[in-house]
Amino acid sequence: MPNTMLAVMKPEAAPGSEIREVPVPKFGPNEVLVKVKVASICGTDLHIYNWDQWAQRRIKPPLIPGHEFCGDVVAVGSEVTLVKEGDFVSAEMHVNCGKCLQCRTGQAHICQHVKIIGVDANGAFAEYVVIPESNIWKLDPAIPQEYASILDPLGNAVHTVLAGDIAAKTVAITGCGPIGLFSIAVAKACGATKVFAIEVNEHRRAIAKKMKADFVLDPTKDNVKQVVLDNTEGVGVDVLLEMAGRQDAIKLGFSILRLGGRASLLGIPGKPIEINLAEDIIFKGAIVQGINGRKMYETWYQMEALLKAKMLDLHPVITDKIPMKDFSTAMARLQSGEASKILMYPNGTK
Numbered sequence: 289m290p291n292t293m294l295a296v297m298k299p300e301a302a303p304g305s306e307i308r309e310v311p312v313p314k315f316g317p318n319e320v321l322v323k324v325k326v327a328s329i330c331g332t333d334l335h336i337y338n339w340d341q342w343a344q345r346r347i348k349p350p351l352i353p354g355h356e357f358c359g360d361v362v363a364v365g366s367e368v369t370l371v372k373e374g375d376f377v378s379a380e381m382h383v384n385c386g387k388c389l390q391c392r393t394g395q396a397h398i399c400q401h402v403k404i405i406g407v408d409a410n411g412a413f414a415e416y417v418v419i420p421e422s423n424i425w426k427l428d429p430a431i432p433q434e435y436a437s438i439l440d441p442l443g444n445a446v447h448t449v450l451a452g453d454i455a456a457k458t459v460a461i462t463g464c465g466p467i468g469l470f471s472i473a474v475a476k477a478c479g480a481t482k483v484f485a486i487e488v489n490e491h492r493r494a495i496a497k498k499m500k501a502d503f504v505l506d507p508t509k510d511n512v513k514q515v516v517l518d519n520t521e522g523v524g525v526d527v528l529l530e531m532a533g534r535q536d537a538i539k540l541g542f543s544i545l546r547l548g549g550r551a552s553l554l555g556i557p558g559k560p561i562e563i564n565l566a567e568d569i570i571f572k573g574a575i576v577q578g579i580n581g582r583k584m585y586e587t588w589y590q591m592e593a594l595l596k597a598k599m600l601d602l603h604p605v606i607t608d609k610i611p612m613k614d615f616s617t618a619m620a621r622l623q624s625g626e627a628s629k630i631l632m633y634p635n636g637t638k
Contacts, residue, residue, distance in 0.1 A: 289362065294634065295414030296615050298351045303339040307613055310352070313410060313418045317365040320419050322377060326437035327412045328356035329618055329630040331465065336407075337619045346407065354413030355381040355406030358427065358436035368421045376427045378439045379419045380588065381405040381412075382581055396584040397447075413612065415634045425588055431595050434606055437631055438466075439591055442602070443582035444554060445470035446591050448529050451577050452550045455479030460516065460525040461501075462541040463532025463555055464492040466629045469605045471529050472499040477599040484516055484525065486540065491626050498604035507540055516544040525549060535561040542568035554579040605629045611636035 290312060297308040315321045336343045336353050361375045371377060384391050384399035391399050405411050405419065427436050435442075444467045449459075459480045461468050464487035475483050485501035487493050488508055496504045503519065505512050516525060524546035530538055533555030542563070545551055551574055563569070569576055582588065594600050608630040610618050621627035 293415035294612065295352045295410075296354065296612065298336055298347065298349045298353060300349050301339065301344065301347075303337070305337055305353075305615060307615065310414070312416050315363065315365055315418045317367040318421050319365045320361055320368060320371060320377075320421055320424050321363040322357075322359040322379075322417050322419055322424075323362045324357050324359040324412050324415060324417055324634050326358055326433050327354050327612075327632045327634065328437045328441070329354075329622065329632060330356055330441065331622075332407065333413075334619060334622050351407075352410040352412075352414050353406050354411035354417075355404060356438060356440040357412035357417065358433055358439075359412075359417070361424075362416070365421070370421050371424055371426055376429050376436070377419075378425050378427055378436050379405070380423045380425060380582065380584060381440060382584070383409075383420060383423055384584065397581045413615070413632065413634075425585070428592065428596055431592070434631060435595055435600075435602060438470075438602065438606075438629060439588070440582070441467050441629075442470050442474075442600075443587045443591055444579070445474050446594070447582050447587045448531075448552045448554045448579045449474040449478060450587075450590060451552045451579060452527065452575065454527065456481055457526035458482045458484075458520050459527045459529060460484040460486060460541060460544055461529045461531060462486045462537040463530065463534070464489070464496045465531060466605050467554065468492075468529070468531035469495055469499050469628065470600075470602060471531065472496060472501045473600045473602060474594070475527075475529070476500060477594060480527075482519060482525075484512075484519075484544075486512055486537070489625055492628065495604050495607075495628055499601075507536070512540060513544050520546070523547070528552070529554070531555045533557045538563065539568075542572075542574070545572065545574060548573045548575075550575045550577070552577045552579050606631060609633065 384396040385401040388400040485496035528541045528551040530553045
């Protein structure tokens with residue numbers, strides 16, 4: 289076992305990051321040391337890189353970011369029984385306290401005192417990462433590494449889609465970032481009859497078509513409401529999956545939701561928004577759900593079942609594969625709007 293490793297480091301409270309040689313992290317009796325095979329870059333990582341207002345409030349450098357990954361167990365603490373050296377794993381990176389009301393009533397995914405590995409503690413943009421045994425998820429070796437590295441955002445999609453009935457339902461997805469794109473595949477796999485993908489970005493719309501959405505619409509050019517009404521017998525969609533977190537997208541989404549429909553909201557607005565509570569929710573009899581992360585660990589079982597059954601083709605969403613040393617190039621690609629999911633390889637190979 290080496291004493292040092294390469295990692296993406298946020299060294300100080302300023303934009304940017306550096307590739308640094310740092311000590312391999314130590315692990316405790318209930319922790320697992322994982323050699324990272326593949327890490328996936330998230331929008332949160334771009335916020336940290338850019339050092340925007342959210343990052344300035346939340347992040348305390350120095351920090352190794354990264355909360356989406358897969359790898360092999362290389363060492364375990366003395367009290368670990370769940371996994372052993374050589375096991376192929378990923379992890380739920382939200383570490384819950386286990387003691388608050390939410391944790392003790394089956395809602396650990398919204399723990400009052402949650403800490404996120406890669407946000408509140410050193411994460412997976414490194415050759416090695418330490419994970420609490422309670423958060424390790426042992427994987428079937430048949431699951432491709434590419435998919436194993438994106439279980440965090442895929443889990444967000446699975447949680448959102450399966451938060452209510454989806455089989456034989458019509459679905460609108462507002463916002464086709466990676467999670468919105470994954471949601472197309474999950475909704476189709478779980479029996480949705482028609483999926484309307486609504487996205488302003490041309491590159492993301494192209495991927496939405498590859499993900500086999502039934503209708504791919506540009507809200508700046510297409511009459512989205514009319515297209516939806518024409519293809520839902522004039523009633524609107526049964527389910528709205530809101531992934532954009534933008535005022536105009538949310539407003540549009542509720543306008544095409546049928547009376548009594550379900551709206552599951554995952555997108556996070558950058559500022560408070562206005563909504564017509566009476567028309568869009570109360571008079572409509574809408575069921576509105578806030579979706580946060582993945583259920584611990586119901587969502588993980590659902591994800592693994594879908595992947596083992598080979599019901600999801602996620603490859604179109606993976607647009608880039610890079611060695612870790614090119615991390616800044618990946619950030620530029622994300623900022624350009626021309627990349628979707630970027631996978632990063634600490635050992636420099638693909």
